[in-house]
Amino acid sequence: MHGKVLLIPGSAEITNQKISMKNITVVGAGTMGNGIAHVFALKGFRVHLIDASEAALEKAMQTIEKNLQRQVSKGIINEVEKQETLQRIFTFFNIAEGVQQADLVIEAATENSEIKKSIFKQLDENAHPDCILATNTSSISITQLANVTNRPNKVIGMHFMNPVPVMKLVEVINGKETSEATTNTIVELTKLLDKIPCVVKDAPGFIANRILMPMINEAIHAFAEGISDAATIDQIMKLGMAHPMGPLQLADYIGLDVCKNILDIMNTGFNNEKYAPCPLLVNMVAQGKLGVKTGEGFYKY
Numbered sequence: 001m002h003g004k005v006l007l008i009p010g011s012a013e014i015t016n017q018k019i020s021m022k023n024i025t026v027v028g029a030g031t032m033g034n035g036i037a038h039v040f041a042l043k044g045f046r047v048h049l050i051d052a053s054e055a056a057l058e059k060a061m062q063t064i065e066k067n068l069q070r071q072v073s074k075g076i077i078n079e080v081e082k083q084e085t086l087q088r089i090f091t092f093f094n095i096a097e098g099v100q101q102a103d104l105v106i107e108a109a110t111e112n113s114e115i116k117k118s119i120f121k122q123l124d125e126n127a128h129p130d131c132i133l134a135t136n137t138s139s140i141s142i143t144q145l146a147n148v149t150n151r152p153n154k155v156i157g158m159h160f161m162n163p164v165p166v167m168k169l170v171e172v173i174n175g176k177e178t179s180e181a182t183t184n185t186i187v188e189l190t191k192l193l194d195k196i197p198c199v200v201k202d203a204p205g206f207i208a209n210r211i212l213m214p215m216i217n218e219a220i221h222a223f224a225e226g227i228s229d230a231a232t233i234d235q236i237m238k239l240g241m242a243h244p245m246g247p248l249q250l251a252d253y254i255g256l257d258v259c260k261n262i263l264d265i266m267n268t269g270f271n272n273e274k275y276a277p278c279p280l281l282v283n284m285v286a287q288g289k290l291g292v293k294t295g296e297g298f299y300k301y
């Protein structure tokens with residue numbers, strides 16, 4: 001895996017001397033999956049994007065095109081680069097076909113432990129033995145996912161932030177048995193995407209969500225207690241702490257179901273009620289008010 005400079009037809013040169021990967025498979029074509037496919041394809045990798053739903057794959061390709069177009073409009077890339085990027089993305093319905101030739105798989109499916117374990121079993125059975133299996137999970141244990149495979153040393157967390165084409169962070173999470181070689185490869189690969197890897201250990205919520213979610217939860221408590229309205233709470237955090245979005249707007253953007261799910265995982269994982277989701281959050285999720293994606297959360301869209 002060392003020392004090669006790759007040139008994929010019609011692609012940018014992949015110049016990091018420590019990386020010789022060229023084929024990336026992404027499982028799950030939702031917001032995170034299509035963002036991950038976007039950034040890898042833009043950097044010259046051949047990307048296989050897998051989703052069981054044809055509609056999800058179609059929507060993902062439209063979203064990638066739209067987000068590439070934003071980058072064209074800003075002068076970050078040109079029209080030719082946009083077209084070449086799109087041509088490097090191939091869609092698949094099933095894992096067995098989509099992981100053929102993969103040097104790295106990034107799973108970005110539904111945030112459900114049983115679904116992810118089932119996917120990891122299939123990935124392990126079908127991917128080349130040298131292939132690294134990464135997950136974009138925001139809070140599920142990497143070690144538990146690794147344990148359903150026969151290659152726990154090659155399983156790692158690669159947690160991208162939304163919107164993937166914009167956010168610089170990749171939280172790299174080592175499971176108990178992740179090898180140093182695997183971590184080093186993922187760190188170098190992250191740099192190649194012009195992103196910044198931050199390596200952490202496996203613990204509920206890792207670092208990003210362990211700190212972000214209690215802040216969001218506390219903002220929801222303050223809102224539920226009527227201490228202030230949503231816009232003012234958000235304004236305080238934007239103006240006072242230089243956050244680009246206030247916590248309630250960010251919760252709507254992430255998805256209230258996702259926020260609740262991560263808080264539940266931390267509550268159970270640490271056995272500590274301080275992470276319990278605010279009853280208002282629980283109610284809003286039960287009512288289907290999930291934020292931007294359903295048109296209503298703390299704000300209307």
Ligand code: CAA
Pocket residue numbers: 067068070071074138160161162163164165166167208209244245250254258
């Ligand atoms: N693809 C490509 N480019 C995009 C984009 C996308 N999906 N979304 C936004 N952009 C670009 C815009 O074109 C714009 O580019 P320029 O700076 O060159 O003009 C830039 O990003 C800013 O976008 P906008 O001008 O549209 O809007 P904005 O200034 O309000 O920024 C934002 C939008 C980047 C989303 C900003 O509000 C922000 O950073 N918000 C916080 C996001 C955040 O915290 N993300 C982490 C969520 S937590 C998570 O993801 C992990 C988890 O596990 C829950």
